[in-house]
Amino acid sequence: MNKLSPFNVVSLTLGFAFLYIPMVILVIYSFNESKLVTVWAGFSTKWYGELLQNEAFLDAAWVTIRVAFFSSTIATLLGTMAAYVLVRRGRFLGRTLFSGMIYAPLVMPEVITGLSLLLLFISIGLDRGVLTIVLAHTTFSMCYVSVVVSSRLVTFDQSLEEAALDLGASPWEAFRLVTLPIIAPAVISGWLLAFTLSLDDLVIASFTAGPSATTLPIKIFSSVRLGVSPEINALSTIIIAIVTVGVISASLISKHQISKREREERMAAG
Template sequence: MKRMSWFNTTSVTLGFVFLYLPMLILITFSFNDSRLVTIWGGFSTKWYGELFRNEAFVNAAWVTFRVAIISSTLATVLGTMAALVLVRAGRFSGRTLFSGMIYAPLVVPEVITGLSLLLLFIAIGLDRGMFTIILAHVTFSMCFVSVVVSSRLATFDRSLEEAALDLGCTPGQSFRLVTLPIIAPAVISGWLLAFTLSLDNLVISSFNAGPSTTTLPIKIWSSIRLGVSPEINALSTLLISIVAIGVITASLISKRAVLRQQAEVRAAERS
C-alpha cells in the first residue's frame, strides 16, 4: 500500500480540524456550568434540563421532527418513483424537461426556491403553516433522493427481475420482492439524507412558515440574534447526536445489505 505523503497527511488533518473542531467546542461548552458560553465554569448538565423546560424550544422541536418525518417520507416515495422513470423508462417525450425539473433544486439557490414557493402559495390562496412547510421541504429534498436511488438502479442487474417474471411474478410482485429489497439501502440513505436536510433547513422554512408554525432552525436563528446561550449549545449538541446516530445507522444497514448480497452470491455459486 502506498504511504501518504506529509503534504496529504497535513491537508487531511487540517481539513478534519476545520470541520470538526467547532463542533467539539460547541459540545464541550454545552456542559458548561456558567451562563457565559466562552468562559468555562465547571461541568454541569443543567442547561439540558433548562432546554427541556423551555416550552418554545420543545414546541419548535416537535414541529421540526413532524415536518422532517412526513416530508422525508413523501420525498423518498416521489424521488424513488422519479428515479425509476429516469432509469427504466428510456427515451420519451419530455424526458429532458422532466429530468431538468427533478434536478433543478440541486443548483437553484434556496432563497429563490423559497421565494418562488411563497409566491405560489400566495397566488393559490394557501395559508402558510405546517402543510406549506412540508410541501416546500418535499420540493427541494426529492431531488436528492432521486440522485441516490438512480445511482443504485443504474447498476442494478435486470436479469433478477426477468427471472422473477419467468417464475410467475407480476411486475408489481417483482418490484416488491426483488427490486425493492436490493435497492433498500439506497432508499434508506435517501430518506436519511432528506430527513437531515429538512431538519436543519432555515431559508426555505423561513419563507413558508406561518406565524403559528416555527421550526427549530428558525427559533435558533431568532434566539442567537440576542446572543448565544448555553441552551442553544445543548440543543445543537442534541441535533448533532441525532444526525450522527442516523449516519451510523445508515452505514450499518448498507454494510449488512452488502454482506448479505455477497453471501447470497457465494451460496448461488456453490450450488
C-alpha cells in the same frame, strides 16, 4: 496499498480540524456552569434541564421532527418513482424536461426556491404552516433521493427482474419482491438524507413557515441574534448526537445489506 504522503496527512488534519473543532468546542461548552458561553466555570448539565423546560424550543423541535418525517417520507416515495422512470423507461417524450425538473432544485438557490413557493402558496390561498413547510421540503429534497436511488438502479442487474417476470410475476410483484429489496439501502439512505436536509433547513422554511409553525432552525437563528445562550449549545449538542446516530445507523444498515447480498451470492455460486 498507497501510503499517505506528509502533504496529504497535513491537508486531512487541517480539513478535519476546520470542520470538527468548532463542534467539539460547542459540545464542551454545553456542559459549562457559567451563563457566559466563552467562560468556563465548571462542569454542569443544568442547561440540558433548562432546555427541557423551554416550551418554545420544545414546540419548535416537535414541529421540525414532524415536518422532517413527513417530507422525507413523501420525498422518498416520489424520488424513488422518478429514479425508476428515468433509469428503466429509457427515452420517452418529455424525458429531458422531466429530468431537468427533477434535478433543478440541486442547482437552484434556496432563496429563489423559497420565494417561488411563497408566491405559489399566496396565489392559491394556502395558509402558511406545517403543511406548506412539508410541501416545500418535499420539493427540494426529492431530487436528492432521486440521485441516490438512480445511482443504485444504474448498477442493478436487470436480468433478475426479467427472470421474475419470466416466472410469472407481474411488474409490480417483480419490483416489490426483487428490485425493492436490492435497492433498499439506497432508498433508506435517501430517506435519511432527506430527513437530515429537512432538519437543517433554514432559508426555505423561513419563507414558507407561518406564525403557527416555527421550525427549530428558525427558532435558533432568532435566539442567536440576541446572543448565544448555553441552552442553544445544549440543543446543538443533542442535534449533533442525533445526526451522528443516524449516520452510523445508515452505515451499519448498508454494510449489513452488502454482507447479506454477498453471502447470498456465495450460496448461489456454491
